[in-house]
Amino acid sequence: MSAVEIRTEIDNLLDKVQDQDESFxxxxxxMLSTYVQEQKDPILGYETDGTPVTASAFLAQADEAMAAVERGEYITLEQLEKESEEWLKPTK
Known part of the structure; x- marks a missing residue:
């Protein structure tokens, strides 16, 4: 079935749905609205809690991260290594 035929069949089927069946x-x-929105701003991945990460959100986060680096807001590899040594020390 071609895309045109599928669209026509969907229109025909929707016409058969009773107006009272608003929930359907x-x-x-x-479903259609979500699909169209995802095409405009696709989901690239998910946060650990299951929240979707869209392309626009990812790009905004990347822009902010680059701006932070330009402002000097970062640590060097040596600083990270020194800091991570503290993570492995037992706490009392």
């Missing part, structure tokens, strides 16, 4: 139409609308 809301589900279809939500």
């Amino acid at each position: 139409l809301k589900v279809v609308y939500s």
Whole structure:
């Protein structure tokens, strides 16, 4: 089935859905709306809590990270190594 045929069939099927069945139409609308939004701003990955990371959010985070580096807000590898040595020391 071609894309045009599929669109036509979807239109025909939606026409058969009773107007009273608003909950079904809301589900279809939500699915289509989510799909279209993801095409505009695709999901690149997920945070550890399951929150999606979109391309626009990722680019904003990358821009902020670059700006922080330009402001001198970073630590050197040597500083990180020294700091990480503290992580392995037992606490009393």
